[in-house]
Amino acid sequence: MSDISDRVKKIVVEHLGVDEAKITEGASFIDDLGADSLDTVELVMAFEEEFGIEIPDDAAENIQTFGDAVKFITEAS
Amino acid sequence: MFDLTGKRALITGASGGIGAAIARALHGAGATVALSGTREAPLSALAAELGERAHVVPCNLSDPEAVAGLIKAATDAMGGVDILVNNAGITRDNLAMRMSHAEWQDVIDVNLSASSKLMRAAMRGMMKARWGRVVNITSVVGATGNPGQMNYAAAKAGLVGASKALAQEVASRGITVNCVAPGFIATPMTDALTDDQKAAINTRIPAGRMGTPEEIASAVLYLASPEAGYSTGAVLHVNGGMAMV
Numbered sequence: 001m002s003d004i005s006d007r008v009k010k011i012v013v014e015h016l017g018v019d020e021a022k023i024t025e026g027a028s029f030i031d032d033l034g035a036d037s038l039d040t041v042e043l044v045m046a047f048e049e050e051f052g053i054e055i056p057d058d059a060a061e062n063i064q065t066f067g068d069a070v071k072f073i074t075e076a077s
Numbered sequence: 078m079f080d081l082t083g084k085r086a087l088i089t090g091a092s093g094g095i096g097a098a099i100a101r102a103l104h105g106a107g108a109t110v111a112l113s114g115t116r117e118a119p120l121s122a123l124a125a126e127l128g129e130r131a132h133v134v135p136c137n138l139s140d141p142e143a144v145a146g147l148i149k150a151a152t153d154a155m156g157g158v159d160i161l162v163n164n165a166g167i168t169r170d171n172l173a174m175r176m177s178h179a180e181w182q183d184v185i186d187v188n189l190s191a192s193s194k195l196m197r198a199a200m201r202g203m204m205k206a207r208w209g210r211v212v213n214i215t216s217v218v219g220a221t222g223n224p225g226q227m228n229y230a231a232a233k234a235g236l237v238g239a240s241k242a243l244a245q246e247v248a249s250r251g252i253t254v255n256c257v258a259p260g261f262i263a264t265p266m267t268d269a270l271t272d273d274q275k276a277a278i279n280t281r282i283p284a285g286r287m288g289t290p291e292e293i294a295s296a297v298l299y300l301a302s303p304e305a306g307y308s309t310g311a312v313l314h315v316n317g318g319m320a321m322v
Contacts, residue, residue, distance in 0.1 A: 038204075038246065038247070038249070038250070041204075042204060045201060045204070045205070
């Protein structure tokens, strides 16, 4: 597992308080991991900070699953 | 009670009578304060009076770019913003039939749009901190209306609605958003009125007198305090009984 994937997973575990095993590639933050819309905003903020990148609003809207997040961050960093 | 030690407060319109009183009250409760306003000289004088824990961050709220940079300037000065007091406001009074679009727009820009922009910019830090206080200074006329103030009443009523919407969005993160709605308050602006005019105003106020800036500041201090954590989306009217809404 890549370094980026591990770091994203750590943020999601910390923020949403979910079991790491539930965080699969296709896990949806809202539907599967119990996030509300404000949680997704906070996750994006946390990703921006952790990886030193900017995630524009339109891109943030498309980050719905754990896999989406890892893919976007891998391409952006 | 109402101990703000370690909290960092940004106050707009701190060069005015009410803003300065708010700054003194929050600072007196232990907060570090960033004083904002368009005129730097009175801000510097107030900062000098307060001594330690006081910073000056000038900003012209009618300039959108300056507004965008204010939260950053306050954060640079204090290390963060835990308490935002949107106090700055302007009036461009005129009867609706004579009001120009510029008079309407200027008041909406400063009193509503700038406050909204500052609230949104301040949320990031407050969300991370899981604690924040926003206190918007509105006006009794936002609830009652007032002839000659179609623009001002709309902006203040708009700020109440915006506060309630934001309050619902961020309540789960320990952030409260409230309004303090002053009635007639004795400031340099009301000093210009004649005694007859003042007497006429006082007959409309059950308390029989105008309020003081300190009485507004006390309401702000409460809403900014940890003790007010369960009050959100509220409008605290401080008007001597002039309007009971």
